[in-house]
Amino acid sequence: MKGADVDILGVSKFFGSFQALNNINLSISKGEFFSLLGPSGCGKTTVLRLIGGFEDPDSGSIAIEGKNVVGLPPDKRHCNTVFQSYALFPHLNVFENVAFPLRIRKVPQQLVREKVIHYLALVQLETHALKKPSQLSGGQRQRVAIARALINEPSILLLDEPLSALDAKLRQHMLMELDAIHDKVGITFVYVTHDQQEALSVSDRIAVMNMGEVLQIGTPRQIYENPATEFVARFIGETNVFNLKIISIDGTRIYGETEGLGPLSVEDETEANPGERVLATIRPEKIRISTDIPNTNGGHINILHGYVAEPIYSGFQTKYVVQLDTGMMVTVYRQHANWSEGIPDIEWKDEVYLSFSAADMVIVEMHKQ
Amino acid sequence: MKKQVGLLYSLPQILWLLVFFAAPLCIIIVYSFLKKGLYGGVEPQFSLEAYTALANPNILLVTWRTLKISIIATALTLLIALPCGYSIARSKNQAARLFLVIVPFWTNFLVRIYAWIAILGNEGFLNDILRALHLTTESVQFLYNQTAVILVLVYMYLPYAILPLFSTIDKFDFTLLDAARDLGASRFQSYVRVLLPNIKSGLMTAGLFTFVPIFGAYAVPLLIGGKDSYMLGNIIADQLTKTRNWPLASSISMTVTILTTGLVFLIAMRKPREQKQVFDADPAFLQAVPAGKR
Known part of the structure; x- marks a missing residue:
């Protein structure tokens, strides 16, 4: 597909003798909010880790912005991840957590300060800059993780079940905020979830997965109103x-x-x-x-x-x-x-x-x- | 009432510490301030001689050398123990690998030192190999120098460093390394900037567990070392058994004790550096955050 940001072609992945992915084909467009939806163990997180560079496919190709990235380590890819457990650095405060990617690139202090404050403001956490992650609530940690992942201005943001550790009310709220952030930064979001309501309410398109296969790709309406398989029909709603x-x-x-x-x-x-x-x-x-x-x-x-x-x-x-x-x-x-x-x-x-x-x-x- | 019961419970421990720690320490302190007896032992007469004798250039030299050997050996031990502890923590087979670390303890300390003599000696295993490979015709002198002492000290105390490092790294959340790589850090940067700061406590413990016993080492420099590797432990033993200057042996022991406990205190009291202060002192940052929200 032209203008695609992520192109996954015929990708299979084995862990030992277990086949995690079986001939996956996905094409995610620039700026899209794309969800990978499926029950646990369906391979959706593996797809995300393949895009992020934490795993390499056993066969098939993965291209980001038209360039083949197979074999490229995570630090050489133009995408960033929001981890399920947030993975904030406990020894650094909020400011330094968000500044981490800039420190690695040795960005001058003045610019670091400007950018960190800008991204903390984006997630409404500028007043918590000096706290340690352990002093934050779950929702706040989540937002720090998002700010930290966005500060390198990636072309793709990968989100691995980012809301699963939050309670139901907060999850609804964070979902709206994620949607708002997506509108603001305008980059591609690849969102992994097992919660069909989450996927239906924010996605531009959804890929429904089960047992290492993509069963259907479509808009939330297509997936809901016109499920391709019995599994999709039963899993969504x-x-x-x-x-x-x-x-x-x-x-x-x-x-x-x-x-x-x-x-x-x-x-x-x-x-x-x-x-x-x-x-x-x-x-x-x-x-x-x-x-x-x-x-x-x-x-x-x-x-x-x-x-x-x-x-x-x-x-x-x-x-x-x-x-x-x-x-x-x-x-x-x-x-x-x-x-x-x-x-x-x-x-x-x-x-x-x-x-x-x-x-x-x-x-x-x-x-x- | 309750407090007294607590005291009663701790009685065995208090007795133990009194008899095996406090009392011997007191004896050493007292002896160090007494006059030396003619054939060993002490005369019950106050004297600062044992402490003024510490200024002896020979003792100062050995103190400096002991410090140097201990620092080098500790650093090397940590450098080797760190990847070991890391790989054990990440292994699926932790129990078996930990077992391998502990196995050497089944052999007596002295026997293990003699094993090294058998390996490094002039007619030893290593020289046999070198000769068989025709790399040398004469025996190479490996033993009886500082390098050999440091090598064997590192070997001896490696398990004491691996175990605390393993237990700290085992608790470390490895997704943090993934996160660091994701955010642009190379593999090496992710270890230095994320792993090391988060396992600091393990590094401290491992460092103490190796530095303190190495500082008081006696048998290894005696059997493996030569003139250039005579350490404080050896001087104390000589003063005790050969020169029979018990007060001097005591005052040197006090020096060792004070130096090592001083180090432990320094590490324990060290305040964690707060990044907070950096920003509090930074007017530009304060300006950026509205005062009411700080």
Whole structure:
């Protein structure tokens, strides 16, 4: 890709006999906020360490700003890392921690002072310059680590689960701040996380990884609304998956059958042929729940019947786990947009109908065993 | 009540220190201020002779030499122990490697010194090899000089330096080295600017553990050294057994004790240098940070 900042081509990496990465291809554009998302052990941190220069790939190539960097040590690469544990130097105060890269380059004292104060101001820590890292809170240490990583003006900032050590409230706050810093400095951010909410809310694009492979690359909306595989659909948010046997295909409309549930229609593209099996998913918030049989005229609406197995009230919405007649469990979210919806409240063991549009269903690739 | 119980608990330790440390030290102090007996021992008569005798150029020379040998041997020991401790701490096989460090202690101290004589001697192992390789026809004189003494002292006290260094480096967070490399430091810079300052306490301990016993070394210079490597420990022994000047032996012992404890105090009392003061005194920095926020 032209204008790409990081180009990873066919990279594999082994640790002993364990294959951490299997033929990874990634192209990250200049100025992008790019997230690597996946469960722990999926290889996302290894990708980051490969870009940073802490590991070398066993095969494939890695280019930063068009130059091959394989074999180049970390200090010779134009990228800096914010470590998961922050890795602040305990023997230096905040000022000297941030000044460290400049001291290495023997920048004159006057310039060091100006730059350090500028970057401490960027993360709103200028008043803490004289404290030791041990005197700071988790969020403050985090910000020192960011300032220290930015002061060399790298073209790429690598962030390794930077928020995982913070509590939930602070994490939300730091996420917004990270986004603001990204807007201010305008460089490429490569962000590793296992938290899908984090990735969805700040990323320009996300690469979803599992077991050393990249399963899908796309914008948060693409990843959420159009997951490529069953794993992606299940990992990002919650979803319901139906195992469908295709009866007929009419353009983008697929008619299928699920054992015991009767026919379902899906509007999507598939390379499968009638008679074959595919997986179709529907997000819980796209399903309507009612005690009456819904009106189906004017659209391709699928209707299922079952009982409420578990209603979970959480203030802004209620999550219903509905047991279908076949025994399958389907999750449905109902938003509480209005304090008194005109319909009778749905409770435990109530008989309900679930309805959802064929257009909201997505065909996904089967999860590899 | 509670305080008295605490005292009772510490009684064994107090007794131990009294009998084996305080009492002998007192005897040495007292002896050093007495007149020397004709056939060894002391006359119960106050005298400063033992201390005025310290000004003897020979004793001053040996004191200086002891200091020099101790400093060189300690520095070399630390220089070797540092990479050893580091590699043990980073190894997956720590227990086995630590075991190897401790193994020499199973052999008696003197036997290990004689082993070095067997290696370095004129008819020793090293000379045999040199002759077999036709690098020399005559024996090379390795033993009985300062170099040999320093070599064997380093060997003897290496484990005392490796162990404290290992335990400090083991607690060190190695991601800090990754961070230093990431921020532009070369491998060497990352060791000097990040590893060393963070394992200072281990370096101090290792330094003391080697310097103090080397300063009082007796057997190694006696068996390995020659005229140029006579140390304070040897003078004390000579005064005690040959010249039979017990007060002088005592006053030299006091010199050793005072020098080494003085050093320990210096290191223990040393205040960590604060970067804070640098900036407090720096008006430009104070200007940059609004006064209300400081």
